[in-house]
Amino acid sequence: MSQDNYFERVYELTRQIPRGRVSTYGRLANYLELGSARMVGWALNKVFTDRAVPAHRVVNRKGELSGRIHFPTPTLMQELLENEGVVVVDHCVQDFDGLVWDPSDELQ
DNA sequence: GGATTGACGTCTG
DNA sequence: GCAGACGCCAATC
Numbered sequence: 001m002s003q004d005n006y007f008e009r010v011y012e013l014t015r016q017i018p019r020g021r022v023s024t025y026g027r028l029a030n031y032l033e034l035g036s037a038r039m040v041g042w043a044l045n046k047v048f049t050d051r052a053v054p055a056h057r058v059v060n061r062k063g064e065l066s067g068r069i070h071f072p073t074p075t076l077m078q079e080l081l082e083n084e085g086v087v088v089v090d091h092c093v094q095d096f097d098g099l100v101w102d103p104s105d106e107l108q
Numbered sequence: 109g110g111a112t113t114g115a116c117g118t119c120t121g
Numbered sequence: 122g123c124a125g126a127c128g129c130c131a132a133t134c
Contacts, residue, residue: 036129067115
């Protein structure tokens with residue numbers, strides 16, 4: 001179904017996050033003009049279990065894996081990031097400032 | 109139909 | 122610099 005919901009936008013944009021990179025809810029929300037980062041988190045919460053979305057690449061502004069608790073296992077999110085080459089310590093992305101990915105930076 | 113919650117962010121104190 | 126409160130918009134209870 002052609003759902004113009006934020007659901008589809010967040011879902012598609014999250015898929016475009018390159019491997020080894022991470023993004024934030026606020027940046028995605030800002031690019032999608034959602035007006036609220038919570039919309040991104042809400043959409044991902046419905047998406048991650050229904051669609052194969054790399055939600056593990058989306059973290060909060062602090063670079064913390066705030067959504068790890070919603071994964072099947074709280075360590076799965078960190079494992080996936082480390083598997084992609086992202087250094088995660090104490091559930092926080094290291095060098096987050098250098099790994100953060102902006103949709104407007106790639107898609108422009 | 110109203111109140112609360114939610115994977116957040118920004119401002120003010 | 123850190124802590125607390127407010128705002129967003131939609132879904133769920």
